[in-house]
Amino acid sequence: MANPEPSEPEAGLSERVAEALRERIISGRLPGGSKLNERELSAELDVSRIPLREALPLLEAEGFIHSEVRRGSFVHTFTLRDAVEVFDLRLRLEPFAAQCAALRVAGGASAEDLLASLEYARTGVPGEQASGRNSDLHEEIVRLADHDLLRRLSSLLNGRVRWLFRLTPERDTHGMWEEHAELVHAIAEGRPALAEALAGAHVERGRHASLPHLSGRLPSEPVPRRARKTRSPA
Amino acid sequence: MANPEPSEPEAGLSERVAEALRERIISGRLPGGSKLNERELSAELDVSRIPLREALPLLEAEGFIHSEVRRGSFVHTFTLRDAVEVFDLRLRLEPFAAQCAALRVAGGASAEDLLASLEYARTGVPGEQASGRNSDLHEEIVRLADHDLLRRLSSLLNGRVRWLFRLTPERDTHGMWEEHAELVHAIAEGRPALAEALAGAHVERGRHASLPHLSGRLPSEPVPRRARKTRSPA
């Protein structure tokens, strides 16, 4: 499915369109409530309406947009409730992913890529957000878990995780590297129970650190009325 | 997203196409490994290629098919490993759903629909499979949980659950109604911890009852080689 990696070379046009739209929505260039005009968008992305219309159902399944028949598609407004829901499900899925990954390592799989990803998260790259690097680490754990259905569900969840992280102040993610290191090492040592518990603690700490700040920063309701057009008048 | 209900009146053509294809795949009319020929299928379903091509990305996200660029789409082969994965994730999501639902009831929500759904599962309808009724009950719990992200993930999982149930012998689902009754009552009484634990036990019992039978009935590998065409030569 649509791996949220930036435009894999081996990917259909519709998946690249989907990724472009995700980026526009997460970055806020397409604010919540915007109407997605098919012709306008397809012209802007320089594709025909077909790949665009193939991308829209995907974005709807991921909760980035919602479509009403004969009325069009609208960008979802990310609310505090959405943030709570993201933590709810990370709390259920990430411990399982960590457990699976550790089991795989215990069974002989190599944690090399995962350790490299941890190192990359530490050193980072100047221009890049910490949020992206953290998401990458979690994706690496899921990849190591080698669990197809988990990968699909995580992929769905991941869009919202990225969206949420973009809205989270950088300083809330400060002590995060040490937590990640603990977790990664538990996995790399093949200790499923420890990995599972640490993953749970990690998510729980993130929730505790993020939600208070977010509650002031996010709307609690979709929109008052009169969804504004694609570009807000500034 | 595409609610797996049989053709909601309020739904685009592409969603009805997706549901039709799900049905064909789950029922085995499109066996694992089949190639989906776009023109052939769109003629058979009496639609143009447009809604068909909008449906395919959805089915791919749900794991019913996998598409290779410029080579087409192929029906996924349901393996024993897939069955294991379904139980893995039901074990993580259904207890959470039950907990949420019970919390909502404790907070004043009505469990009326859920109790009706339980009654329906008991009395049943002659022509209908027990598998369908059981799925409906779980969907009702998710609906009561009123958790958008959970609903999306469950919806993705649900296709595979339906697929798995179709492959499960009826007699393995015998004592199931009593388990469901316990669970539903815990939810209806607003007892989240009990509901969560019972949901976990329910999934675990299902796994224990189903997997031994399935291991003889399902292939462990996708296909030997040479994917056969849409209709197997019989």
Added chain:
DNA sequence: TTGGAAACTTTTGAATACCAAATAACGCAT
């Protein structure tokens, strides 16, 4: 001025026709 109905415009959902490029199938020579 305000309310509401009628006429107009836009947009979506969907079909059709068409094309280039990649793959698969075929036939032919070895």
Added chain:
DNA sequence: ATGCGTTATTTGGTATTCAAAAGTTTCCAA
């Protein structure tokens, strides 16, 4: 049989068109 070159198919994608539904504007009357 096996390997190679040549056709056929099929996919991915574009452009164009159309009916029907939604949204907008206009205009008239109270």
